[in-house]
Amino acid sequence: MNARPAATDAFRLARRTFMAGDRVDLKSLATALDVDRSTLFRWLGNRDQLLVDILISLSDPTLSAIVVGAEGTGGRRVARIAGEYAAALIGASYYREFMRREPERALRLITTKASPVQRRVVDEFARVLEQECARGELTHPLRTNDLAYLIVRIIESFIYADLITGDEPDAAKVETAVAAVLRVDDVSAPLTV
Known part of the structure; x- marks a missing residue:
């Protein structure tokens, strides 16, 4: 039975x-x-809640593994994490298929206050920023949560570029842009992608 x-x-x-x-x-x-x-x-719950839960179940361990494995210190480490996270999402065929099939729903569930997905990513970047500041490897004029939110919005801008501007998603641009915001020396040099 x-x-x-x-x-x-x-x-x-x-x-x-x-x-x-x-x-x-x-x-x-x-x-x-x-x-x-x-x-x-x-x-x-309803379909949106289920999709949010699925997205979190995939995103959280992916970002955590990237954070644990990230090399470097300070702004360069944060930029690497952002670039690798973007590359992981861009490279996940199921994620891209969801974005292609249901773009409005996907953006609403992933990139707005209506969903905890973005909040969890912002919180993880805030933790990384706090670690680097506590080590004396990073200083910045913004509140940590504001800077983490800005980093996540940069990530989103380049991951969803095809939906927003028609450009191809680009993880290398994520890393370069975050490095520039964090005032990493020599941002013109390729970082990891």
């Missing part, structure tokens, strides 16, 4: 669907799990 599905099963299936580059649809999930939509809603 098979066990009844649970909320974790529903989330895992939704995440796998998203990572396969397919549209996450609550009706299809409910059918696949043999539960009614009200049960699925109780477990996962």
Whole structure:
């Protein structure tokens, strides 16, 4: 006898669907799990909440791993983290497919106050900035949270350039722009990309 599905099963299936580059649809999930939509809603919330949770489940460990592995100090380290994070998002086919398929929803869920996705990325960059300041490797005139927000907006500008300006997404520009904002010497030299 098979066990009844649970909320974790529903989330895992939704995440796998998203990572396969397919549209996450609550009706299809409910059918696949043999539960009614009200049960699925109780477990996962509405579609936007589910997509936010999936995005966070992918973004948080990606950014954390980049932070742990980042070399350098001060502004150069922060710029590297920003560039590598941008490269990871640009290189994730499922992420690009979501942006292509549902651009307005994706931008709303990822880049606005309406979603915790951006807030979590800003908070992580604020932690990195605080570390570098505490080590004496970085000084800046802005409040840390304001600077972290500015860095995240730079990242977003170049990751979503195709949707905003029609240009190709470019992680190298992210790293160069963040290095310039943080007054890293010799920002014209290639950093990592």
